[in-house]
Amino acid sequence: MDKEIKNPKIKVENLTKVFGKNAKETLKLLELGMKKNEILKKNGTTVGIDNASFEIEEGEIFVIMGLSGSGKSTLIRCLNLLNKPTAGSIYVDGENIVKYDKKQLKEFRQSKIAMVFQHFGLFNHRSVVQNVEFGMEIKKVTKPERYKIAMDTIKAVGLEGWEESNIGQLSGGMKQRVGLARALANDPEILLMDEPFSALDPLIRREMHEELLDIQSEVKKTIVFITHDVNEAFKLGDRVAVMKDGQIVQIGYPEDILNNPSNAYIEDFVRDIDRAKVLKVRSVMKTIKDTRKASDSPKVLMKQMDAEDIERIFVVDKNRAPIGIVTIDDCIKAIEEKKTLEDILKTDFLTVTPDEYIGDIFDKSIESPYPLAVVNKENRLVGVLPKARIMGALAT
């Protein structure tokens, strides 16, 4: 189910982070298979991350999801070494950043990676534009140049006109826009986002989701996004990793995790999710593999339906574009009355694409008396989506 990562931007191998003294001893205990709370009792050390390995593809939004205390914030802080890993390696573009010396680390942080914080981490002694300039100021970009970039970035996050305002004057949503602008202005390749929208109210949060996706479609950064909110994770994440007690318990596409939760913990996690907003047509539809032709007679179609044990079937033209639907009853009638296929073909069917969310096609499904035809970009029929399948997918 996990597709091969072709182009890993970040590759984490056996990453472990222990807080407190006796880190070495704790590593040994972990190897022996001791649990996090047992180690805390015995050794007084806290295991933040326990042997995490994963890869993040260039340009994807990788969401790390977990409850508070699961180690997700610790993990994201390892990626820019705000937390120094106790063991393991982190490769970014093939270089192990854990081995970086001070100078290399500084360069790495200044040019490749930027972070957005849960409580914004904005400097309230600076104006909005001065906040956005900060990263470039550290890099010693000249004043006019960084001012120009900052102004452009502020515009891009929709804060035009607020450049000279104080941070205290802004609402929560606007503050996080400044946080995002400050990170983007540095033009990093990797963007770390540590529960960036958790402190915002639901309406603003939704707005920020759309905005982030919009921005991402233009800038195509590699984004590592932390959240405790399943709906947020599945909405934004190209892939999602679920963490518990410092371990990564499952990694996969949102739909995979939803449909095949690897254990009871994840099942629990995804229970209250709105499945209609996560499941795509692709994962629910019935895939079509046969090679029907437009010239097929009612007789051939009837045989086909008989074989597949279905009562309706889509008819396609020579480009495999759906042109209509016939029922088994009509076929029988047509054969008796010697009618042609065109006579019984019903063309008032509706089409959807594989990448649409189930939630977005409810109306079409109710409106249409037939199953929905699923067509790809080239308008070829790739699947069928009967109402029963939709109901089934949402019910579990």
Add this chain to the structure above:
Amino acid sequence: MVFPEVFNTHFGKYVEDFIMWLTKNYDYFFDGIKSGILKFMITINDALMFIPWFIVIALVFWAGWKLISIKSGITFSIMLFLIGSFDYWEPMMTTLAIVLTSVVISLLIGIPVGILISYSKRAERVAMPILDAMQTMPSFVYLLPAIMFFGLGLVPAVFATTIYALPPVIRLTNLAIKTVSKEMVEASNSFGASPWQTLMKVEIPQAMPTIMAGINQTTMMAMAMVVISSMIGARGLGLSVLTSINRIDIAMGVEAGTCVVFMAIIIDRLTQAFADRYRYE
């Protein structure tokens, strides 16, 4: 019951010997400091006396008006005018010169020390008891080494005043740097800032409101000490208070004391208001 005499020890003697040794072997060092401080202070004093009295009053009125309210501005200028009319204008300026010099030295020492101990736990453990001792030691005791090092006059007064006024600025700087939001420091680090850049661009600006409160306290401590230091020959308002005590001159004591109070009020309110301006939303 009396404490048995066999246990009698006296460490004061060793401190005395040490101070004697210092003055004897490093007199050039103390002389250097002495002339440096003296020059600085006299320059300030001359500058303060050079400004015509009405301009001083106008400036204080303006500062009170802008920083607090027009009522405060008027009150402050009346107070200053009264000090002048009591014939304490020149002593007031001398006192102000001592206070300013002490405060400047306190800040030059206190802010870096405060930052240092906020970074190093070990340094903090060493510094804290010393600071406690500095604040609880009866202030008169500072006068003794001050005399030993610098003789009588203005410089030992500045020395004693500085030691007395130093703790608040160290403590509050330490506290201020430590309470800078962790996320802000992380944010700064995440952009690859060096420790020095983080200190200058984030921590110190963030600590400024609290440091300003420390400056206010230090100034008030200096005001309190400057009267006491008149005992070792500092001129100024303190000397008038001291003289009135010696002569049991109630009229003089009341007037000189009132001047000290007025001065303290003006300086306190103005530095306080200035510190408040630094609060960030």
